[in-house]
Amino acid sequence: MSPIFLIAIPLILAFLSIISHKIAPYLVIAGTLFNSIALWFITPGVHSIGGFELPIGINLYVDTYTMLGLAVVNLLFLCVVIIHIQKQKKYASVLLVALVGLNGLLLTGDLFNLFVFLEISGIAAYILSTSNQKPYHTFQYLVMGSIGSSLYLFGLIILYAMVGSLNLMHIVHLIETQNIPYSSLILPFLLMFIGLGVEAKLLPFNAWVKGILSHAHGFVGSIIASVYAATISFVFGRLILHVFQFEGRILLVITILLLVGVVLGEAMAFSTSKAREILLYSSIAQASIVILLFVQGLVIWAVYLIIANAIAKFVLFTVIGHASKEQCDELSTLSGLFQKHVFVGIATTIATLSMMGLPLFVGFLIKVNYVMILANQSQWLIIIVLILSAVVEGIYYVRMLTKLWFSEQETPNVQYAWGVQALLAIMAAFLLIFGIIREPLSRFDDTIDQITEEIEVLF
Amino acid sequence: MKKLFGFVLVMALGIIIILSLQANPEFPAFGDVDLSDRISIRFIERDAMGDILYGITENLESGAANIVTAIVVDHGHLTPGGGFPGGTMIASSILLLYLADDQFRSKVKTFKWIEGLAGSFYVILGIIGLLVSGYFLKNILPNGVIGDLLSSGMIPIVYMLIGLKVGSEIAGVIDHFLSEEETI
Amino acid sequence: MTLLDVIMLILSLLLLIMAFLAVSSKHTMKSVVFLSVLSMLSVVGFILLQAPDVAITEAVVGSGLVTALFIFSLLSMKPKGEKQ
Amino acid sequence: MIQYAAILMMMIGLYGLFINRHVMKIIVSLNVLELGLNLFIISIGYVTGGIAPIMTSTHATSALLYVDPLPQALVLTSIVIGVGTTALGLAIARKIYETYGTLDLERLEDK
Numbered sequence: 001m002s003p004i005f006l007i008a009i010p011l012i013l014a015f016l017s018i019i020s021h022k023i024a025p026y027l028v029i030a031g032t033l034f035n036s037i038a039l040w041f042i043t044p045g046v047h048s049i050g051g052f053e054l055p056i057g058i059n060l061y062v063d064t065y066t067m068l069g070l071a072v073v074n075l076l077f078l079c080v081v082i083i084h085i086q087k088q089k090k091y092a093s094v095l096l097v098a099l100v101g102l103n104g105l106l107l108t109g110d111l112f113n114l115f116v117f118l119e120i121s122g123i124a125a126y127i128l129s130t131s132n133q134k135p136y137h138t139f140q141y142l143v144m145g146s147i148g149s150s151l152y153l154f155g156l157i158i159l160y161a162m163v164g165s166l167n168l169m170h171i172v173h174l175i176e177t178q179n180i181p182y183s184s185l186i187l188p189f190l191l192m193f194i195g196l197g198v199e200a201k202l203l204p205f206n207a208w209v210k211g212i213l214s215h216a217h218g219f220v221g222s223i224i225a226s227v228y229a230a231t232i233s234f235v236f237g238r239l240i241l242h243v244f245q246f247e248g249r250i251l252l253v254i255t256i257l258l259l260v261g262v263v264l265g266e267a268m269a270f271s272t273s274k275a276r277e278i279l280l281y282s283s284i285a286q287a288s289i290v291i292l293l294f295v296q297g298l299v300i301w302a303v304y305l306i307i308a309n310a311i312a313k314f315v316l317f318t319v320i321g322h323a324s325k326e327q328c329d330e331l332s333t334l335s336g337l338f339q340k341h342v343f344v345g346i347a348t349t350i351a352t353l354s355m356m357g358l359p360l361f362v363g364f365l366i367k368v369n370y371v372m373i374l375a376n377q378s379q380w381l382i383i384i385v386l387i388l389s390a391v392v393e394g395i396y397y398v399r400m401l402t403k404l405w406f407s408e409q410e411t412p413n414v415q416y417a418w419g420v421q422a423l424l425a426i427m428a429a430f431l432l433i434f435g436i437i438r439e440p441l442s443r444f445d446d447t448i449d450q451i452t453e454e455i456e457v458l459f
Numbered sequence: 460m461k462k463l464f465g466f467v468l469v470m471a472l473g474i475i476i477i478l479s480l481q482a483n484p485e486f487p488a489f490g491d492v493d494l495s496d497r498i499s500i501r502f503i504e505r506d507a508m509g510d511i512l513y514g515i516t517e518n519l520e521s522g523a524a525n526i527v528t529a530i531v532v533d534h535g536h537l538t539p540g541g542g543f544p545g546g547t548m549i550a551s552s553i554l555l556l557y558l559a560d561d562q563f564r565s566k567v568k569t570f571k572w573i574e575g576l577a578g579s580f581y582v583i584l585g586i587i588g589l590l591v592s593g594y595f596l597k598n599i600l601p602n603g604v605i606g607d608l609l610s611s612g613m614i615p616i617v618y619m620l621i622g623l624k625v626g627s628e629i630a631g632v633i634d635h636f637l638s639e640e641e642t643i
Numbered sequence: 644m645t646l647l648d649v650i651m652l653i654l655s656l657l658l659l660i661m662a663f664l665a666v667s668s669k670h671t672m673k674s675v676v677f678l679s680v681l682s683m684l685s686v687v688g689f690i691l692l693q694a695p696d697v698a699i700t701e702a703v704v705g706s707g708l709v710t711a712l713f714i715f716s717l718l719s720m721k722p723k724g725e726k727q
Numbered sequence: 728m729i730q731y732a733a734i735l736m737m738m739i740g741l742y743g744l745f746i747n748r749h750v751m752k753i754i755v756s757l758n759v760l761e762l763g764l765n766l767f768i769i770s771i772g773y774v775t776g777g778i779a780p781i782m783t784s785t786h787a788t789s790a791l792l793y794v795d796p797l798p799q800a801l802v803l804t805s806i807v808i809g810v811g812t813t814a815l816g817l818a819i820a821r822k823i824y825e826t827y828g829t830l831d832l833e834r835l836e837d838k
Contacts, residue, residue, distance in 0.1 A: 666739055688766055
């Protein structure tokens with residue numbers, strides 16, 4: 001089956017959902033269900049559009065890397081829709097457009113098409129974030145996002161003027177064969193990196209994150225912090241691995257920038273006492289770690305880290321965002337939340353412990369493996385920063401968990417539906433099972449990314 | 460003072476970008492582009508073989524005729540123009556109707572139908588191409604003779620759908636802006 | 644230096660001046676009008692650079708639609724609180 | 728010439744984003760930035776003495792000097808996206824005005 005259906009079917013449903021508001025929520029459920037089922041049947045390889053062969057036309061590219069991304073994004077999107085569609089009916093069309101944009105971002109093999117999908121998913125995200133009822137922060141997000149994508153387009157056009165192509169694989173091939181010196185590629189690559197860095201929450205381009213996520217309830221929080229973050233990280237990883245390929249002094253600058261991002265994110269998470277701010281600063285730090293792993297060339301562990309983070313963030317933002325909508329944001333008012341909701345409490349605890357990287361959970365496995373590989377490359381500075389950040393992370397997460405489990409005064413009154421509890425339990429079980437049974441994780445290794453082989457076949 | 464500082468800073472950034480582009484041997488100077496190393500030259504090469512058609516200018520009259528929206532949309536494959544500018548012109552004419560007639564609002568509701576159906580037909584057209592020939596949006600109609608109104612395969616149909624879609628969509632946006640109801 | 648070069652030089656200067664005025668004028672309505680003028684000037688630029696398709700679109704969108712949207716939203720927000 | 732003017736126009740837009748604290752003017756600055764970017768993209772494809780990339784029936788097969796058609800297609804897409812962003816920004820601006828009663832970001836930053 002052609003992967004174009006993952007984009008085309010939600011697009012049709014989005015157009016149809018404009019007509020009638022009554023059927024729109026069912027169309028959203030139909031679209032996400034279709035995508036979650038259809039993604040298991042798509043055929044890997046290059047799919048060109050409009051009958052034009054690879055360097056000319058737009059193409060979609062599917063390999064194991066893309067498949068993992070598609071599976072994570074579509075299944076998490078399905079969970080978001082199932083939980084929240086009842087209360088957010090007026091965002092039905094926007095949700096479908098967001099689904100189109102996210103699938104397109106993962107699938108496309110054309111860098112300009114990537115820009116278009118970046119804007120589509122970006123505009124959908126701006127509209128979704130209006131449900132926070134904080135228009136000033138939405139406006140800030142819109143301005144930052146537009147500047148980011150403009151800078152990405154600027155860099156891409158300079159690259160096009162140099163190499164004369166817009167196709168990802170063709171660009172990689174041309175840069176290799178035409179012997180373009182790296183020094184003349186720094187400017188476009190830096191502009192594209194900054195442009196995508198705005199969306200990927202990298203410091204110092206992430207001024208919008210605080211405004212959006214610190215007021216987010218479960219709906220916006222789980223979509224932007226989990227689904228969008230996973231997608232952008234997958235796209236970013238592919239660009240870093242194949243197009244940017246930082247080297248020399250620029251590698252040092254980027255690494256230091258990312259390390260500063262990790263340290264500052266963890267420090268700010270440590271110093272705040274609001275539940276959602278802890279989560280958002282920690283997700284800034286996690287995004288920097290993921291990009292750092294990609295820059296260092298550790299493909300598979302970065303991918304696992306993205307997936308584990310997306311699931312854990314989904315659980316945390318659903319639980320805390322839901323509780324904070326009805327109560328105040330401060331940790332002290334939320335204390336004792338889990339005494340009534342033991343299932344939710346256990347799921348949240350598992351997700352948090354997995355993010356901290358304690359043994360028995362999947363986060364531990366990932367952390368040990370990438371630290372080992374970095375030690376083999378003797379990147380001691382990075383290892384020290386990562387371990388220190390893990391310690392800080394442990395402290396503030398444990399502090400948060402103890403606040404949420406135990407309390408002296410009366411407990412806050414928050415209701416969780418049974419369906420939500422079941423979904424959270426499934427996700428927590430997922431994190432636990434993959435932490436104990438390690439067999440499935442070793443099925444994949446760094447060869448999940450097939451672009452280099454594909455280029456040799458094609459050109 | 461702050462403004463002056465910001466201006467100097469930003470201009471310095473611009474001049475740095477310009478200088479680095481000038482010093483870059485790979486970056487072509489203005490007007491000095493070698494098209495043979497760009498992928499777009501392959502379009503032109505294939506064009507010579509008659510594979511692709513993307514526009515023909517018949518005579519100068521077509522420029523004057525562009526004022527009429529229908530011609531802009533219908534002749535998108537022959538002259539400059541096409542779905543998006545034409546659709547925007549439709550929306551502008553609706554804007555004028557708005558300014559002239561206060562009662563116009565009630566009729567605007569039907570635009571939602573046009574918008575949804577035109578968009579859906581566009582995707583369905585693409586899927587038909589996929590089912591018939593294996594490529595999404597593959598041209599399945601004959602190319603025709605250069606210069607005819609009914610040429611260039613599916614492009615006129617696609618342009619017409621896009622024109623309807625864009626026109627009704629932007630009319631909806633204008634409707635939201637002029638009415639006092641909540642936009643978001 | 645051909646005639647085209649001279650025209651382009653004048654156009655570039657005009658573009659820069661209009662862009663600066665649009666960005667830094669005190670009155671909001673003025674900067675919207677300057678944006679419209681800037682859009683019209685860039686249409687001339689697009690035609691000089693042999694892009695008629697883009698020129699038509701920019702003329703319709705940039706100086707027609709976007710300006711209309713700006714003015715409508717400025718009018719719908721009664722300018723009582725803002726003196727700028 | 729016009730290429731460098733386009734880059735400087737982008738930078739003026741960026742400058743406007745830095746100094747302006749008024750919602751409407753920020754959207755205007757964003758538009759200036761996008762307009763400069765569009766001009767830059769078109770200027771990338773310009774060939775001295777080239778003609779507009781429109782095939783006519785008289786010289787469909789002869790090898791004429793066309794300017795690069797690809798950047799023009801890119802700019803059409805980019806203009807459409809710019810309109811969408813602007814319209815959304817204006818809608819949000821109106822929402823800001825309804826919620827806070829002002830469009831000056833200095834005054835509503837602490838709210």
